Amino acid sequence: MIGALQKIESGQLGPTILRSIAHTDALNRVRRTLSTSPYNPELWMALALLQVQRDPHDPVVVEALKMAYFVAPNDARLMPVRIDMVAHFDPLALPDVKDLVRNDIRLILIRRSGSRSALVSAYRRASKLGKAFLEDAVESIDPSFLATLRG
Known part of the structure; x- marks a missing residue:
């Protein structure tokens, strides 16, 4: 997951289809992990960062960001x-x-x-x-x- 986040941030995922698959996979992993570890601020930030790459205007971005603040202000x-x-x-x-x-x-x-x-x-x-x-x-x-x- 960390590797995927680093690649997304640096824009080095290659072709669009690979980027989409890697992005979706990382997003699904973060969501699954959050369901069992909802008090982990790094996971909330990962969700916000991954979602902002997909759609910066998605309400999930702001909600995940807020959770990162509330869990670890x-x-x-x-x-x-x-x-x-x-x-x-x-x-x-x-x-x-x-x-x-x-x-x-x-x-x-x-x-x-x-x-x-x-x-x-x-x-x-x-x-x-x-x-x-x-x-x-x-x-x-x-x-x-x-x-x-x-x-």
Whole structure:
């Protein structure tokens, strides 16, 4: 499953049909595993990441992302992935998602300064809406970091 996620993220699955088969297989495995391990935040993130590849507007993406937050709200390992995904694929239209991501950004800027590079990376990959959100969040928490974010 991890190998499939890495290939999906890097876009190295080859022909469309192979990508579709590997993607469907990975998605089915994650769903089966979640049915027996619903408190595993990595599985919820895997479901969100796999589903966003198929359809970024599918409600499953936001619900899986929310579950990853609810199961492990302060998991530092997941913060960069959650921020990147939200900034890149725009589930920012939902106020509760904005609040959850803003909390991740706050924790990184205030308590996990070693993870600030994750914000810069997310900013580089972000959509126009995602960049505006990241700029606003960073400016409200640590305005001195805004130049680094944009640089």
